[in-house]
Amino acid sequence: MGQVRYKQVVDALATDIRAGRLRPGTRLPTHRALAQRHGLALATASRVYAELEAIGLVVGETGRGTFVRDGSCPRGLGADLATPAPGSADLSFNSPGVPGQADLLRDALRRLAASGDLESLLHYHPYGGRPHERAIVARHLATRQLWVTGEQVLIVNGAQHGMAVAALGLLSPGDVVAVDALTYPGFRVLAERMRLDLAPVPVGPGGTDLDALQRLCQARPVRAIYTMPTLHNPLGCVMDAGARKRLVALARAHDLLVLEDAPYAYLAADAPPPVAALAPERTVYLSSLSKNVATGLRFGFVAAAPALIAPIERAVRATSWNTAGVITAIACGWIEDGTVARLEAEKRTDAARRQAIASEALAGLPLVRHPHSYFAWLPLGDDQRADRVAGALARRGVAVSTAEGFATTAHVPHALRLALGSIPCEDLPRALAAVKAVVESDSS
Numbered sequence: 001m002g003q004v005r006y007k008q009v010v011d012a013l014a015t016d017i018r019a020g021r022l023r024p025g026t027r028l029p030t031h032r033a034l035a036q037r038h039g040l041a042l043a044t045a046s047r048v049y050a051e052l053e054a055i056g057l058v059v060g061e062t063g064r065g066t067f068v069r070d071g072s073c074p075r076g077l078g079a080d081l082a083t084p085a086p087g088s089a090d091l092s093f094n095s096p097g098v099p100g101q102a103d104l105l106r107d108a109l110r111r112l113a114a115s116g117d118l119e120s121l122l123h124y125h126p127y128g129g130r131p132h133e134r135a136i137v138a139r140h141l142a143t144r145q146l147w148v149t150g151e152q153v154l155i156v157n158g159a160q161h162g163m164a165v166a167a168l169g170l171l172s173p174g175d176v177v178a179v180d181a182l183t184y185p186g187f188r189v190l191a192e193r194m195r196l197d198l199a200p201v202p203v204g205p206g207g208t209d210l211d212a213l214q215r216l217c218q219a220r221p222v223r224a225i226y227t228m229p230t231l232h233n234p235l236g237c238v239m240d241a242g243a244r245k246r247l248v249a250l251a252r253a254h255d256l257l258v259l260e261d262a263p264y265a266y267l268a269a270d271a272p273p274p275v276a277a278l279a280p281e282r283t284v285y286l287s288s289l290s291k292n293v294a295t296g297l298r299f300g301f302v303a304a305a306p307a308l309i310a311p312i313e314r315a316v317r318a319t320s321w322n323t324a325g326v327i328t329a330i331a332c333g334w335i336e337d338g339t340v341a342r343l344e345a346e347k348r349t350d351a352a353r354r355q356a357i358a359s360e361a362l363a364g365l366p367l368v369r370h371p372h373s374y375f376a377w378l379p380l381g382d383d384q385r386a387d388r389v390a391g392a393l394a395r396r397g398v399a400v401s402t403a404e405g406f407a408t409t410a411h412v413p414h415a416l417r418l419a420l421g422s423i424p425c426e427d428l429p430r431a432l433a434a435v436k437a438v439v440e441s442d443s444s
Contacts, residue, residue: 005038005039005040006040006044006047006048009034009038009040009048010048010051010052013028013048013052013057014052014055014057017052017057017058017068018057022068023068024068024069024070024385024387024388024391025067025068025070025385025387025388026067026068027065027066027067028049028058028065028066028067028068030065031045031046031049031066032045034048034049049066053066056069057069059387061411061412062410062411063411067385069387070385070387070388070390070391070392088394088397088398088399089397089398089399089423089427089430089431089434090399090419090422090423091398091399091400091401091418091419091420091422091423091431091432091435092399092400092401092417092419093401093419093422094291094295094374094375094419094420094421094422095294095295095421095422096291096292096347096350096351096374096421096422097294097421098343098346098347098350101293101294101343104334104339105330108330108333108334109330111333112326112329112330112333117329120325121325121326121329122325123325124321124322125322125323125325125328126322127154127313127314127316127317127321127322128153128154128155128156128309128313128316128322129153129154129155129322129323129328130328131150132150133155133328133332134150134151134153134154134155135149135150135153136332136335136336137150137153137155137301137303137332137335138150138152138153138303139335140335140340141153141285141301141303143341144262144265144266144274144287145272145273145274145277146273146274146276146277146285146303147277148280148303151306151309152303152304152305152306152309153301153302153303154301154302154303154304154309154312154313154316155299155300155301155322155323155328156300156301156302156316156320156323157298157299157300157320157323157324158288158290158298158299158300159261159263159286159287159288159290159300160186160190160300161298161300161319161320162286162287162288162300162301162302163186163187163190163259163261163286164190164315164319165302165312165315165316165319166259166284166286166302166304166312166315167190167191167194167196167259168194168312168315168318168319169308169311169312169313169314169315170224170257170284170308170311170312171194171196171223171224171257173194173195173196174195174196174197175196175197175223175224176196176197176199176220176221176222176223177191177196177197177198177199177222177223177224177225177226178199178201178213178216178217178222178224178225178226178256179191179198179199179200179201179225179226179408180200180201180202180203180207180208180226180227180228180232180408181200181201181202181203181407181408181409182203182234182235182377182403182406182407182408182413183203183226183228183233183406183408184228184233184234184261184406185405185406187226187261188405188406188408198408199216199220199222200408200409201213201216203232203235203237204237205235205237205368206237206239206240206243207227207229207232207237207238207239207243208225208227208239208243208247210243210246210247210250213225213247213250214250217250217253217254217256222254222256223256223257224256224257224258224259225247225251225256225257225258225259226259226261227239227247227258227259227260227261227275228260228261228262228264229243229244229247229260229262229271229274229275230262230264230265230268230271230272230274231262231264231265231267231268231271231370231373233263233264233375234375234377234401234406234417235368235369235377236368236369236370236373236375236376236377237370238268238271238370239272240272241272241273244272244273244275244278245278247275248275248278248279251279251282251283252279252282255282256282257282257283257284258275258276258279258282258283258284259283259284259286260274260275260276260283260284260285260286261286261287262274262285262286262287263286263287263288263290263291264291264373264374265287266291266292266344266347266348267347267348267351267370267372267373267374268370268372268373269348269372276303276304280304280305281305281307282305282308283304284302284303284304284308284312285302285303285304286300286301286302287300287301288300288301289331289334289340291347291374291421292340292343292344292347293331293334293339293340293343297327297330297331298323298324298327299323299327299328299331348372350421350425351372351373351374351420351421352371352372353425354374354420354421354425354428355369355370355371355372355373355376355420357420357425357428357429357432358376358418358420358428358432360429361428361429361432361433361435361436362376362378362432362435362436364436365378365436365439366378366379374419374420374421375417375418375419375420375421376417376418376420377415377416377417377418378415378416378417378418378435378439379413379414379415380414380415380416380439380442380443381414381443383443384414384439384442384443385414386402386403386404386414386415386416387402387404388442389416389438389439389442390402390416392438392442393434393435393438396434396438397434398431398434398435400416400417400418400435401416401417401418401419402414402415402416402417403415403416403417416435416439418432418435
């Protein structure tokens with residue numbers, strides 16, 4: 001009978017939510033009140049809400065309660081990067097581009113077709129790339145103030161793949177990994193699949209709270225830290241030189257592996273040297289050509305000390321064997337002929353222009369961002385709910401990410417992450433004006 005009653009309560013609440021009788025943002029009774037109202041055990045009442053949350057109808061917030069979720073806000077935006085509705089203005093995902101990139105690809109394919117190396121591109125390559133290609137990437141990394149040899153570089157299928165093979169090669173299920181309280185969703189998903197134990201650390205305008213990190217390392221057996229010291233996603237902060245040195249000192253004192261993720265680092269032209277340059281013996285540097293060239297160019301690279309390279313290389317073999325030869329040839333050609341450097345300069349200018357548009361369109365809102373980044377973080381007021389705001393924007397044809405996918409803490413802040421790099425510049429003011437209108441009307 002208890003099982004039947006439990007299902008009846010789930011079905012009744014689900015029906016009321018779907019019919020609109022329980023509107024988005026409605027605070028539902030506490031677990032104890034629900035149990036008393038329906039004659040359920042407290043554990044069964046908790047199970048009711050857990051099932052409703054699993055099917056996307058409610059969301060539970062530590063210390064605040066359980067709320068009806070806005071069903072028009074696609075689940076996963078910011079977490080699994082759900083595809084926005086066709087025709088919507090996509091402020092949920094960055095795919096930065098500048099005019100003429102398609103012509104660059106046509107020219108590259110013509111040059112490749114005219115080269116004498118085509119036959120070799122049809123065969124397997126070494127797992128981490130051919131020696132001359134790894135050397136080209138090493139020279140590219142010197143422009144990031146990171147000086148390594150080709151033997152310290154592995155070519156992978158994008159930074160996400162690099163992150164995955166680094167974790168597979170160097171971490172084990174159950175390892176404690178320090179991570180910012182707001183961090184890149186791709187690492188969250190990877191950690192979940194690998195059963196890594198993420199330990200959140202507060203993050204502020206200067207980056208990771210290193211005092212909190214020190215306390216964490218003293219209290220728990222932390223194995224590694226995942227960090228974005230140069231242009232943090234989603235906050236846009238850049239860790240200063242002094243903080244990087246202190247991070248390195250903590251890593252050495254507590255024998256931490258450092259996973260340094262830097263796909264947006266090219267946008268912060270005046271940033272200090274990467275952590276990998278300060279602690280090469282324990283840092284794995286991860287980046288790609290996705291944001292500075294094209295997201296469809298699945299070309300990334302891992303740089304690490306020789307002792308760390310070998311297990312990562314075995315993980316490359318276990319996942320993708322090697323990067324596609326044609327992609328690698330095009331990417332290395334663009335590095336060598338200066339195309340990558342030119343595109344980076346153009347995109348720094350483009351990102352700054354988009355931030356200027358955001359400053360005007362969102363004037364008066366508490367934006368958190370870097371002046372040359374492709375995204376902005378927008379905290380909402382205490383009385384506002386991110387899913388409700390995102391749902392209202394979705395109905396107006398604007399897709400945004402909530403903090404849900406970025407948060408590693410039980411409490412998820414109510415905020416939006418606005419990706420500025422995917423829609424045409426001329427369409428950006430209108431999309432951001434919709435954001436401002438919805439946020440301001442929601443708070444009134």
